[in-house]
Amino acid sequence: MVMFDQCQEKRAAGITVTMIRDMGVDAIIGPTCSYPAIVSAINAAYYNIPIFTWGLSTSSALDNMGRFPTTGIMSVNSFSLGIAISSVLRSFEWDQFAFVYSEQGNSEKCEIMQTDVQNAIARTEDITISYVAEILSITNASIIRTLKDVSKRARIIVVCLAEGYGFKRQFIMAAKDGGFLTSEYVYIFADTKSQGFSVNLGAKERFIWEDPSDQKDGRDEEAKKAFLQTFVISDHMGMGSITDKYEGFSKLVISRMKDPPFNCTEECKGQEFQTASAYAGQLHDAFYAYARALNASLAQNASAYRDGAQLLSHIEMEFEGESGKVIMGRNGTRKPFFYFDGLDRNFEQVLHGTVFVDGYYASYKPLYTNEAELWNAWGGLRPLDVPVCGFSGDMCPRNFFLENLTWVIVGAFIVLCAIIAAVAGIIYSMQARRREIERLNQMWxxxxxxxxxxxxxxxxxxxRSLQSGVSSTSTRITFENxxxxxxxxxxxxxxxxxxxxxxxxxxxxxxxxxxxxxxxxxxxxDNLNRFIGLCLDGPQLIFGIICAQLVTKSAPWDLDNRKEDPDEILYMVKKGGHMPTRPSLAVESDLELSPALLHLIRDCWTERPSERPPIDTVKSLMRSMNSFRNDNLMDYVFNMLETYASNLEAEVEDRTKELVEEKKKSDVLLYRMLPRQVAEKLKLGQSVEPETFDSVTVFFSDVVSFTKIAGRGTPLQVVNLLNDLYTIFDSIIDAHDVYKVETIGDGYLCVSGLPHRNGRDHIREICSMSLEFMKSLAGFKIPHLPQERINLRIGAHTGSVVAGVVGLTMPRYCLFGDTVNTASRMESNGKPGMIHLSSDANQLLQLVGGFQTESRGEVIIKGKGVMETYWLIGTTYEGQRQMFPVQEAPARNNRTPPPPPICDVPSSAPTRSVTPEYEGIYTEFKKQAVAFR
Structure with a gap:
């Protein structure tokens, strides 16, 4: 039965009552507008008839489970859009923004979005809406006037305008004309029915920057460039990127319009009717979700096909729908995905990130590797939500130098003069000291x-001619002898x-x-021989004479060919003067010799020793003159030794780095085997004394039917199975204050409260970890047995233990005490898929709070006698019960009944109360289970 409410509340109310009372419908799919949907949902709740809203019903008021206990919401509400907007802003470190909207074209959509976005932002502590502005008339003057007011309070502007009328193009062009499209401003268009930068009107599709009017203004290229400085956050409703099946689904919808009850043949042949509506996928998914929930409800009670509350208790589900991935929460509300789009330099639509919203929380996943690419149109820099100088430009930091320019110049001049004087004084003193040192060095x-x-x-x-006595002569003769x-x-x-x-x-x-x-x-x-000095000029002078002998291939003074005798030559050398006597440097004409060598020889025997070149300089010059020839053997050997020494130092440094890295790796492995403080003592050779811990919680787990599973695979497959499973468990342990003691086969032993004492938090850590263990099994599959599922049996007990290191060859950190034995009994006497707690653990857990437990009753425990134990059901937050999924174990020989059904916790989304019918069934099941035990 199809009836149209035309988005009118009174028609929707009347149609709803007529369908329920007169036509006897089992369920209602619709209405598609927010206010009619609220009226219809209230009537459906009164008659306890299931109703599924879709389309434009985006009001978050429908999320109230107490007010609408029979309503399933397939549409995406604007409250979730507000949560998604806050997540995107937070990723860019923006703390405030302005919200601009207009009711023109669609009076309901943006009005509801404005209210819901404000409510969503009010729940965040780090983001605020600095200004909310409504554009009463979409004209350039009105838009520019609004943006002038907005510019005094914000630079990040979220905009809601009706789709398909060209309002977004007109808005962005008005911002450009008014000077509000600079690198300081960011515009984000938010919508719950949008395909990003394209507009789909029936079979006709156009880009958002194209003029939709009949009289074109010729500014499409300007608008195209202007939209580079905008983003769109929407649900991509009806886009092929959401699901690959949507194009085929659209064609199927058009072909089925010819069939009853529509019988649209001739009327649907027009080009505008060749594309399915963007909300057609939601309509399909609403029917599908209703069918799945109905099947689950009928399986429990065959006569409850019109029981809306009973049917909605089975609404929690997840499937790939025609409108995208559908995740329904326990309160009947869809958990949506939003998409953050922009334009690249080629004006192609680019998906920058996705946002998954679950109640009041959102998870933003960026899809870019370099954030600077997002801000190409802004000069490569992310704009600020508050300008450096404030919105009015009067908050710029005062420039001290400009305000005191005269004094700054005078002070800088004085400082510069002082620096120059100081530098000049230092240079003068250094030169004077150097000259003084040279003078003093010349003395010795x-x-x-x-x-x-x-x-x-x-x-x-x-x-003898000067002697005045015999004694003087004898003394002088003694020295000369x-x-x-x-x-x-x-x-x-x-x-x-x-x-x-x-x-x-x-x-x-x-x-x-x-x-x-x-x-x-x-x-x-008087008692010391006075030191007169050193003679350092010998090497250069001797070097010059030897070189002259080698160059001329003759004796230094060539006495055979000179007319002077040796005494005369010695006298002439001692006499010195401006042209001192030196050996001849006449070389043979056929001898190839560098003139620089002759100049070097002359420099080495200059009269003043201070003017002779240092021996290092002589060596360097000789090497440069001989650069084209091979070194001698000794030079070659020395060069090899120097090279080897340099390479040896580099190799030692590299080996040292490798040794440090290997030590780090070994320390990491050691810390995984033993607690850090214990490992540090063992490394220092210290003994580790056993330590008593008064209050800890010990955890045991065991894989149910592990022997059968192991028997159906090879040993290698079993090892891989345990490795995959324990890898997941280890990652969960890392998030808790829990120490993993050991694993023996499929057994898993953990403890909290040691070696680091954590007060009473150990019971909370163990219980949270246990629930996450159970939850992680939902998506775990056995690689070689994909049809089988892993199930756990978990036990925990609180008490005192003694911990210490056992063994020297292969030391292990072990636990001792009755607490360990009791925890093991809790696990072995537990049931598959359940978390078994002792009374001591439950008592401490109740003191800590935050968890839901259920008494199992008195159980005979081997070695302990009769004990009252408890099942851990889940966690509670803000007075609402939230339970984690627990897999039902297959019955063993049809004797073990399955555990009570436990629903998955929907993150932090608003929860709904359990209906009386469901609570009664749940209580009856518990009684049967207790009676069976």
Whole structure:
């Protein structure tokens, strides 16, 4: 039976009552508008008839389960859209935004969205709506006037406008004309019926920036570029990207319009009727969800086909529908997906992220790798929600330098002059000190040419002529009779008798050595031989003479071809002068010789020792002159040794890094086997004393029918099965304050409260972990037995234990005490798919709060006698019961009844109360189960 309410509340109310009372319908699919849907849902609740809304019924008022206990909502409500908007803004670190809307074109849609978005944002603590503005008339003047007001309070603007009238194009062009489309502004178009940047009007599809009017304004290219600075967040209703089947579904809808009850043949041949409505998928999914819930309800009570409350108790489901993935919550509300779209440089629509909304919470998943790509139209930088200088431009930080420019210039000039003076003073003092050091060094550096060898005959004659007594003659003769020794020689220096120590090699004089020489020269004492200085000019002078001998291939002074005798040559050398006497450098004409070598030889025997080049400079120049030739053997060996030493240092550094990395890996492995504090003591060679923990909670779990499962696979498959299962469990443990003690086959032993004491939180950690273990089994499949399902039997007990390290060769951290045995008994006496708690654990759990338990009654426990135990059912938050899914174990020999049905918890979405009919069935089932036990 199909009747149209034309989105009028009074017609919807009358049609609903007529269908229920006069036509006896079993269920109602519709209405498609929000206010008529509210009226119809109230009537359906009165008659306890199931009703499924779809289409434009986006009001969040329908989510009230107490007011609408028989209503299933297939449409996406605008409250969820508000939650999605807050999630997107939060990802970009925006704290505030403005909401702009207009009721023109669709008076109901944006009005409801404005209310729901405000309510959604009010539930967030970090995001606020700074301004809400309504555009009464979609004209350029009205839009610009509104944006002027908005610009004083926001830079992030969320916009709601009717689809298909060109309002969004007109809005963005008005923003451009008014100067509100700069890099400071971000516009986000929000909609619950949108395909992003394209508009589908029947069989005709156009882009959002195209002018829909008959009289084109010729600004489509401007509008196209303007939309680069906008985003769209919507549900992609009717888009092929939501489901690959939608195109085929659309064709099927058009072909079925010819069949009853529509019988649309001639009328539906027009081009505008060749595409299914965007909401056709929702209509299909509403019928499908109703059928599934009806089957589940009839399976429980065959006469409850018109019982709306009973049917809605089975509405929680998940399937791939024609309108996308459908996830229905326990309160009959659809958990929607939203899509965050933008345009790239080629004006192609790009999906930047998806948002899944579950009640008051949203999960935003970005699909981009580089956020800067989103802001290409904004200059590559993310805009701020509040400008640096504020919305009015009067909050810019004051520039101290501009305000005090005169004083800054004067101060800078003074500081600059002071710096220049200080630098000049430092440079002058350094140069003066360097000159003083050079002067003092010249005092102890003695030129070898200034040393006079002892000449016996000359000495005797001269000294005898000056003697005044016999004793003086004998003393002078005694000095002159001294001969050159192996390590010493004797000279006259400035007519003073001096003793000189020979050095096999020229000493290298560092600055510290020069400082020591200056200090030694100042030392004078009667009991000490006075230090006069060092002769350092020998190597350069000797080097020059030797080089001259090698170059000329003759003796240094060529005495055979000179007219002067040796004494005359010696006199001429000692005389010095501007042109001192030196060996000849006449080389043969056919000898290939670098002129630089001759200049170097002359520099080495200059008269002033200070002007002679250092020996290192001589060595460097000689190498540069010989660069085109091979080095000698010793140079080659030294180069090899230097290269080997450098490579050895690099290799040692690399090996050290590898050793550190391997140590880190071994430490990580050790910390997985033993608690960190225990492992650190063992590494230091310290003994680990056993420790008593007064209150911990011990956890045991066992895979049900593991022997049968293991018997149906190879050992390798069994190992892979346990590895996959325990990997999931280990990831859950990482999120809790729980220590994994060991695994033995399919057995799993954990404890909370040690080695780190956590007060009474250990029972909460174990219970939360146990519930997550059970929940994780819902999606776990056995690779080699895909039709089979893994089920667990879990037991927990609270008490005291003693923990310590056992063994030296392979140390293990073990637990001892009756608490461990009792926890094991809880597991072995439990039931598949259930979490078994002892009375001690339940008592502490009640003190902690937040969990729902149920008494099992008194049970005979081996080694313990009769004990009252409890089942852990789920968690409770804000007074509402939330239970986790527990898999039903297959009956063993048809003797073990299945556990009570436990529904999945819908994250943090608003929950609905359990109906009296369902509660009665649940209570009766518990009585039967207790009687069976």
């Amino acid at each position: 550096q003695i030129a070898f040419i200034s040393l006079e060898n002892i000449n016996k005959k000359k000495g005797e004659a001269s000294h 001294l001969t050159e020794r192996r390590n010493f020689n004797f000279y006259y220096y400035q007519k003073e008798q001096v003793a000189a120590m020979k050095h096999e090699a020229r000493p290298r004089m560092a600055p510290e050595d020069c400082h020591e020489m200056r200090k030694m020269r100042e030392v004078e004492h």
